[in-house]
Amino acid sequence: xxxxxxxxxxxxxxxxxxxxxxDALRDLVDAAVRTEVDDxxxxxxxxxxxxxxxxxxxxxxxxHEIARVDDPETGERWYSPVxxxxxxxxxxxxxxDTPDGTATGRVTVGKPHEGPPGLVHGGVVATLLDHVLxxxxxxxxxxxxxxxxxxxxxxxxxxxxxxLLTAEMGETVGRRTTAHARLxxxxxxxxxxxxxxxxxxxxRAEQAADVFSATGRSVGAWTTRS
Amino acid sequence: xxxxxxxxxxxxxxxxxxxxxxDALRDLVDAAVRTEVDDxxxxxxxxxxxxxxxxxxxxxxxxHEIARVDDPETGERWYSPVxxxxxxxxxxxxxxDTPDGTATGRVTVGKPHEGPPGLVHGGVVATLLDHVLxxxxxxxxxxxxxxxxxxxxxxxxxxxxxxLLTAEMGETVGRRTTAHARLxxxxxxxxxxxxxxxxxxxxRAEQAADVFSATGRSVGAWTTRS
Numbered sequence: 001x002x003x004x005x006x007x008x009x010x011x012x013x014x015x016x017x018x019x020x021x022x023d024a025l026r027d028l029v030d031a032a033v034r035t036e037v038d039d040x041x042x043x044x045x046x047x048x049x050x051x052x053x054x055x056x057x058x059x060x061x062x063x064h065e066i067a068r069v070d071d072p073e074t075g076e077r078w079y080s081p082v083x084x085x086x087x088x089x090x091x092x093x094x095x096x097d098t099p100d101g102t103a104t105g106r107v108t109v110g111k112p113h114e115g116p117p118g119l120v121h122g123g124v125v126a127t128l129l130d131h132v133l134x135x136x137x138x139x140x141x142x143x144x145x146x147x148x149x150x151x152x153x154x155x156x157x158x159x160x161x162x163x164l165l166t167a168e169m170g171e172t173v174g175r176r177t178t179a180h181a182r183l184x185x186x187x188x189x190x191x192x193x194x195x196x197x198x199x200x201x202x203x204r205a206e207q208a209a210d211v212f213s214a215t216g217r218s219v220g221a222w223t224t225r226s
Numbered sequence: 227x228x229x230x231x232x233x234x235x236x237x238x239x240x241x242x243x244x245x246x247x248x249d250a251l252r253d254l255v256d257a258a259v260r261t262e263v264d265d266x267x268x269x270x271x272x273x274x275x276x277x278x279x280x281x282x283x284x285x286x287x288x289x290h291e292i293a294r295v296d297d298p299e300t301g302e303r304w305y306s307p308v309x310x311x312x313x314x315x316x317x318x319x320x321x322x323d324t325p326d327g328t329a330t331g332r333v334t335v336g337k338p339h340e341g342p343p344g345l346v347h348g349g350v351v352a353t354l355l356d357h358v359l360x361x362x363x364x365x366x367x368x369x370x371x372x373x374x375x376x377x378x379x380x381x382x383x384x385x386x387x388x389x390l391l392t393a394e395m396g397e398t399v400g401r402r403t404t405a406h407a408r409l410x411x412x413x414x415x416x417x418x419x420x421x422x423x424x425x426x427x428x429x430r431a432e433q434a435a436d437v438f439s440a441t442g443r444s445v446g447a448w449t450t451r452s
Contacts (some may be wrong), residue, residue: 003262013265014265014268017265017268017269018268020268020269020272021258021268021269021271021272021275022258023272024271024272024273024275024276024279024401025254025255025258025272025275026412027275027276027277027279028251028276028278028279028301028314029251029255029314030279030313031278031279031280031282031283031286032247032248032251032279032282032312032314033293033305033312033314034282034283034286034287035282035283035284035285035286035287036285036286036287036293037281037282037284037285037311039239039240039243040238041281041282041284042243042246043243043246043247043424044281045247045250045278045281045282046246046247046249046250046251047250048274048278049247049250049251049253049254049278050250050253050254050258051316052254052271052274052275052278053250053253053256053257053258054257055263055267055270055271056254056257056258056260056261056263056267056271057257057260057261058261058263058267059261059262059263060257060260060262061260061261061262061337063336063337063344063386064343064344064385064387066343066345067259067262072294072343077324077340078348079259079337079338079340079343080340080341081338081339081340081349081350082347082349084264086258086259087338088254088255088258088259088260088314088315088338089255089314089315089338089339101319110289111289111305112305112307112313112314112315113307113315114303114305114306114307114308115299115306116371116437116445116447116448117290117292117436117438117439117441117443117445118289118290118438118440118441119371119437121306121307121348121353122353122356122360122371122375123307123308123350123353123354123356124307124349124350124353126349126352126353126356126375126377127347127348127349127350127352127353128349130347130348130349130352131349134348135371144427145342145345145348145379145382146348146377146379147378147379148376148377148378148379149348149352149353149375149377149379150374150375150376150377151317151372151374151375151376152373153371153372153373153374153375154436156371159290160289189280196252198428211342211344211345212342212343212344214344215343215344217343219342219343221342222342
């Protein structure tokens with residue numbers, strides 16, 4: 001399907017509705033990974049979930065289509081698996097940034113993203129760090145794809161604890177930019193739980209046109225602002 | 227709540243039911259992040275999701291409790307966010323391993339785990355690689371927590387493409403073990419899309435008892451088999 005674009009007013013209204021469904025589905029995901037209801041009730045829930053999925057599929061985007069609520073030029077993605085208000089799989093991170101190349105994120109990770117018992121999955125830690133790194137660069141007009149990501153895990157990161165992530169841009173050479181990020185518990189900000197170094201490479205305009213050709217849209221957020 | 231443990235037969239039956247609900251919820255998650263139904267239908271879906279969550283919460287585990295379908299001694303987690311059959315947030319990876327310290331994973335990543343438009347999120351790539359690294363070590367009796375993870379992204383990884391991950395254990399020094407992993411598209415196995423080096427550190431028995439104390443269970447999968 002190719003939907004007509006939304007007006008700014010329609011998009012603002014729809015973003016609220018998408019966020020509310022995302023919130024409800026995150027609640028459902030949490031309930032599902034913690035349930036101990038009996039097997040027959042699990043089966044009944046599966047039927048209900050399939051029915052609901054069918055209703056949502058009445059109008060759906062193809063795999064490479066960009067959501068009408070999104071803005072591919074700024075890179076704000078309403079269904080991001082990290083921070084998307086509409087994403088059932090996002091923890092979700094609540095992030096902000098500044099034009100001089102810093103980013104901050106806050107999140108309390110729950111049972112759906114558990115690795116070892118009671119701890120946040122190491123891959124989820126890497127994902128959260130990757131996002132604030134990329135966001136810091138993009139805020140400074142240095143959008144790019146991750147080229148290398150090095151995560152150092154210093155201490156176990158527990159579920160259910162308010163976490164704070166901070167990132168700042170490092171050096172820029174041509175299309176390559178580095179950044180550093182760290183993760184702490186909000187109530188023990190002096191103890192680093194994990195940190196990351198990232199190297200990001202901006203796509204040239206013609207590369208972006210190639211990589212994102214299937215979307216049929218202009219996608220500017222992963223190139224460098226000139 | 228503290229549920230009575232399941233018999234092996236009950237656990238086998240329940241694992242099937244958990245997997246079927248997980249499958250239905252992954253279908254719902256995919257439908258939700260691709261839907262373009264109108265705002266009123268989004269609101270109706272949110273109500274239905276909340277109702278379903280309430281039913282599943284009738285009996286639920288606390289944040290640090292281990293699911294009755296799980297085996298914390300082998301580390302098999304039915305709700306893993308990476309490979310868990312019951313996890314609505316897992317891509318899910320289908321993984322296997324060998325006792326000499328190798329692991330393989332297969333997955334086709336869909337819209338819920340999108341980063342840049344049409345591409346797999348870089349954090350999801352890191353998560354998949356982290357899992358096969360850890361799994362290779364654990365299969366060889368070298369379970370541990372990730373200490374460092376370095377991911378090199380060589381080419382964009384597209385949604386909807388069957389992917390193959392392979393990992394093998396490297397060197398072991400005391401409680402520290404390294405491993406290497408790579409990610410390719412199944413139909414172009416000679417082109418490396420991403421690769422990773424990991425360093426894992428096994429917990430000492432007393433550390434494991436401390437880190438996992440909140441679970442109230444013996445958790446052996448992140449220590450080294452003697």
